[in-house]
Amino acid sequence: MRLLISLIVALATSAVALTVAALVLSGFSISVLDFPIVVIIFAAILVVARAATETIVDKHAHIVSSFVGLIGAFIALGITNAVSSGLTIHGIGTWIWASIIVWLGMIIANLLLGRWIFRKLTGRPTVGER
Numbered sequence: 624m625r626l627l628i629s630l631i632v633a634l635a636t637s638a639v640a641l642t643v644a645a646l647v648l649s650g651f652s653i654s655v656l657d658f659p660i661v662v663i664i665f666a667a668i669l670v671v672a673r674a675a676t677e678t679i680v681d682k683h684a685h686i687v688s689s690f691v692g693l694i695g696a697f698i699a700l701g702i703t704n705a706v707s708s709g710l711t712i713h714g715i716g717t718w719i720w721a722s723i724i725v726w727l728g729m730i731i732a733n734l735l736l737g738r739w740i741f742r743k744l745t746g747r748p749t750v751g752e753r
Contacts, residue, residue: 640728657709
């Protein structure tokens with residue numbers, strides 16, 4: 624159940640973050656028709672990449688672990704770009720900015736949207752909301 628909720632939150636926040644990156648960066652585009660597929664691929668890869676990266680990073684390395692999401696976003700963008708014709712990223716600057724924008728967008732969307740989705744699906748408050 625927790626994995627399913629994590630995937631739903633990842634799908635929602637990925638859609639928001641990828642949309643923001645597409646609107647802000649001229650070298651970053653997502654085909655409207657392929658948007659759902661791009662979001663699904665990106666979110667699934669992001670969940671796996673984030674979990675893999677977290678296991679690699681020492682839990683006590685707080686500075687490094689705060690960038691796990693950034694690394695995961697970069698990896699997920701790279702693989703999604705490679706396997707989907709619906710996402711196009713041109714230029715190293717766009718790659719860097721896309722990773723940062725998607726990472727920050729997911730943090731913000733997760734803070735705002737993720738907690739709401741969690742409450743709706745579980746009927747319970749998130750940690751810190753009791």
